[in-house]
Amino acid sequence: MTEAMTRLVLQLALIITAARLGGYLFSRLRLPAVLGELVAGMVIGPYALGGLIPFHHEPLFALMQGGIPLSPELYGIATVASILLLFLSGLETDLAAFLRYSAVGSLVGIGGLIAAFGLGDLCAVWFGLAENFMDPTALFLGTISTATSVGITARILTEKRKMSSPEGVSILAGAVLDDVLGIVILAIVVGMTKVAGTAGHINWGQIGWIATKAIGFWLVATALGLLLARRITAVFKKFKSPDIITAFCFGLALFLAGLSEMAGLAMIIGAYITGLALSRTDLAHELQERLHGVYTLLVPVFFCTMGMLVDFSAMRGIFVFGLFFSLIAVAAKVIGCGLPAYLTKFNLRGSLRIGLGMLPRGEVALIVAGIGLTAGVITQQVFGVAIMMTLFTTLLAPPLLIQAFKGGTGLRRPEKEPGRETSSIEIELPSPDIAEFLRNRFIRALRREEFYVNRLHHAALAYQVRKDDILFMLVQENSTLRITAAEQHQRVARLMLLEELLSLSDLLDATQKMKSLQSMGSDLVSDLF
Amino acid sequence: MNLKKILSRDTILPELQADTKQGVIEEMVDFLAATGKLTDRTAALRAVLDREAKMSTGMQHGIAIPHGKTDAVNQLLVAVAIKRDGVDFAALDEKPSHIFIMTLSPENHTGPHIQFLAEISKVLSNPELREKLIRTADPDKMLTLLTT
Missing domain, CATH: 1.20.1530.20 (Na+/H+ antiporter like fold)
Incomplete structure (x- = not known):
């Protein structure tokens, strides 16, 4: 048992590192990382280098009987990875579009x-x-x-x-x-x-x-x-x-x-x-x-093990x-x-x-x-x-x-997506810092109202805000905050933003109560030199 | 959001006595205090008045939504009140306010508090419904109007 687990851990160490490295090299060549992970699997698999690395007098990746030349433990991990992969694929699916198509x-x-x-x-x-x-x-x-x-x-x-x-x-x-x-x-x-x-x-x-x-x-x-x-x-x-x-x-x-x-x-x-x-x-x-x-760690393991199956x-x-x-x-x-x-x-x-x-x-x-x-x-x-x-x-x-996928539309007639008419609310603040302060307050308030606020990876300061049927986007561009939502969801966004905007006055009051900046600064640097 | 879960007959005050902004707010806070769910009447009143001081919650079409965050409550408290003759609430459209929705929500608790205001304001955006609400003196009918 301990030997099998030690083998598994060593195999995983090699797979995770090799898969990531393969993915990295392929993306440097402007090829999909997934191919690099597959190729890494072929290289370290039981039919190639993996069969040469010794472990307890036999290869680290030993050939197993039956159709799958991997140990059940390792194949189990690859299976969990494939489940995670397809679970996330399902989550990413735009169901409305899925049904339409x-x-x-x-x-x-x-x-x-x-x-x-x-x-x-x-x-x-x-x-x-x-x-x-x-x-x-x-x-x-x-x-x-x-x-x-x-x-x-x-x-x-x-x-x-x-x-x-x-x-x-x-x-x-x-x-x-x-x-x-x-x-x-x-x-x-x-x-x-x-x-x-x-x-x-x-x-x-x-x-x-x-x-x-x-x-x-x-x-x-x-x-x-x-x-x-x-x-x-x-x-x-x-x-x-x-x-x-x-x-x-x-x-x-x-x-x-x-x-x-x-x-x-x-x-x-x-x-x-x-x-x-x-x-x-x-x-x-x-x-x-x-x-x-978990995805970035586990899913390359799946593709790598797929590559390892190649004889x-x-x-x-x-x-x-x-x-x-x-x-x-x-x-x-x-x-x-x-x-x-x-x-x-x-x-x-x-x-x-x-x-x-x-x-x-x-x-x-x-x-x-x-x-x-x-x-x-x-x-x-x-x-x-x-x-x-x-x-x-x-x-x-x-x-x-x-x-x-380069180039224009693949449809004969470009379609208009139904029921998604949205409009934007924009407020211009005196500076990007104040906009940032307000954005953070607004996000905190949204979370207190049990909204899910997620920053979108591809855009700098763009957030998706969701709760049940309510969905809107919050974007900060320099000193402007913009909320894009369907008409029926604008009320809640407007009311909440108003409350947070008014909270700026609390901030103003608080700063006025502070000791003079000069004396605070003096306290900080006194005895430094 | 289901308004039926938040509004009930006991949350409705069919006719306000006060005829000033301060009076309306005090009367509504007293109404909420009478439910026994308010631990500190003064703190609650201060929270609502502080919020009013920043900007009046008198909106358009005779609707006002005085509200505040206070630890004098441990869950969302709501009151709906009507003043048939209207009160000067320093509204956005400078017209008298007739329909008042007051909410008191706990300072640091999560919950759909503003969402409730958004939801009820959606219901009140119907002019016919507003008319009926002001004309009715029966809390049961008012509740039906707001929740169906």
């Missing part, structure tokens, strides 16, 4: 799924790895190429502040559906393979039950989450401590992740649903901010097939997801963005491949192909995605 998102998801599964499956037949379309190996290759790893796209879109763009929301909506259906297909394929191995006929009843359970969980959890989010957070808020609230919310995400797995879906789906439900509450920004520290030796011999399979996987998503997007709301640019956003495959593909490998349905070589495709799409997507 869920129709397009669904078409995008289904289009990509059909194209990726069909072409992936046929690939195995074309290269003689399988006899026909229904061969288990072919079905597995089809399944492996379906599930989009939304984590990588989500991170790039977050870094580029495109998460709430129509394309970003369509990708997320599509990827969520794609993930759900991908897992349903996995359940069906595993079921078919098992049945095919014994009796030779397909047990549709069992497959139907697995599919119903998976889809049912998704629908029920999402609906309940959206309905109950505010009531649940109202109970959490009774504890009056942001630390406790954050812990409870993340606990809820972990709980739903576990339930989701028990229902036959991936854990990350439960985490995403929790995030999505909480994104409608006033806690969304507060949670993101409080979990940011270079398994790719030898079937490189040509691997490359072809990877290209097909790219084409399947770009066309399969891009086409429905093009036929609905988007122009060519927008459709390409969506297709490329759905490109990366990741943890689910690797997990599926692992299941196939342990079940003996696919060979070590086909597993290598799956890893190659995952790597290829993951490495290819970020630079293409960043490039594609």
Whole structure:
């Protein structure tokens, strides 16, 4: 036990440092940090340097039996990181936009799924790895190429502040559906393979039950989450401590992740649903901010361990097939997801963005491949192909995605967001110092009124103020304070600002009661020299 | 915010006797003191008057919102009062004030205190409702007007 824990701690020391270093080097090269983390994983993984570092007479990263070449402890930490990642992705989702784009998102998801599964499956037949379309190996290759790893796209879109763009929301909506259906297909394929191995006929009843359970969980959890989010957070808020609230919310995400797995879906789906439900509450920004520290530490561990799964030796011999399979996987998503997007709301640019956003495959593909490998349905070589495709799409997507998101709108007709008419209140103060004093007083007063005030990272002195349905922005520019809010939320902002403005007179009275500045200054410096 | 949770029949004073600004404030503080939830009447009165001294809380359309922060209360205390004939409250529009909403909130406690004022001012922005409120002498009807 102690040895296993010592191993884990040393592994983590190496992973956290290497991932950060990789991320740093890649961002210096103007490439996404996530790629650096993946590459760092490949370098220190059990198939490369990690296999050479000695620990108690064996490599530090020893190869494990089964599909996942990492110790259960380390994989456990990577799993928690993936849950955190998808929980935060859910929190960042603009649900109003998500629902507006869920129709397009669904078409995008289904289009990509059909194209990726069909072409992936046929690939195995074309290269003689399988006899026909229904061969288990072919079905597995089809399944492996379906599930989009939304984590990588989500991170790039977050870094580029495109998460709430129509394309970003369509990708997320599509990827969520794609993930759900991908897992349903996995359940069906595993079921078919098992049945095919014994009796030779397909047990549709069992497959139907697995599919119903998976889809049912998704629908029920999402609906309940959206309905109950505010009531649940109202109970959490009774504890009056942001630390406790954050812990409870993340606990809820972990709980739903576990339930989701028990229902036959991936854990990350439960985490995403929790995030999505909480994104409608006033806690969304507060949670993101409080979990940011854990995120920056833990999520690179996830991407690094994904890189560690890459076995270079398994790719030898079937490189040509691997490359072809990877290209097909790219084409399947770009066309399969891009086409429905093009036929609905988007122009060519927008459709390409969506297709490329759905490109990366990741943890689910690797997990599926692992299941196939342990079940003996696919060979070590086909597993290598799956890893190659995952790597290829993951490495290819970020630079293409960043490039594609340059330029104008991806919509055919730019939309006006409904119900968001806002106006601004501005007050000009005599100096930036007085504006700062008033801003701080105003923020303190807002917090006393139980508002959540969060400074936005990208702007200097810009704050988001939230409580239930009330949402406004507070910005200080030099000596001006500006509040931007919807008409119906201006009353409370105005009244509170008035009270704080009047408090300036208290400050004035207080300064007049002070001893003369000259004598205070003299007291400070007397006996100094 | 649900006004029903804060307002009740006992928080309504259907007709004020006083006919000066000082008198209205004192009468409303006395009304709140009578509930037994005010530990120090003088401190509460001083808090409201200090706030008035900075800037009158007489708004437009006959509404005034005298309020103060004081440790003489340990939760938000609210009173709604009417003066049919109106009182000169040094209002923004220089017209007499008829509807008075007084709040006393604890100095350092968190809670939606200003939000209550914002919410009730939203209700009172309806001219028809203001008319009805001034004409009615029945606290039950006044409560219904304010909360539905």
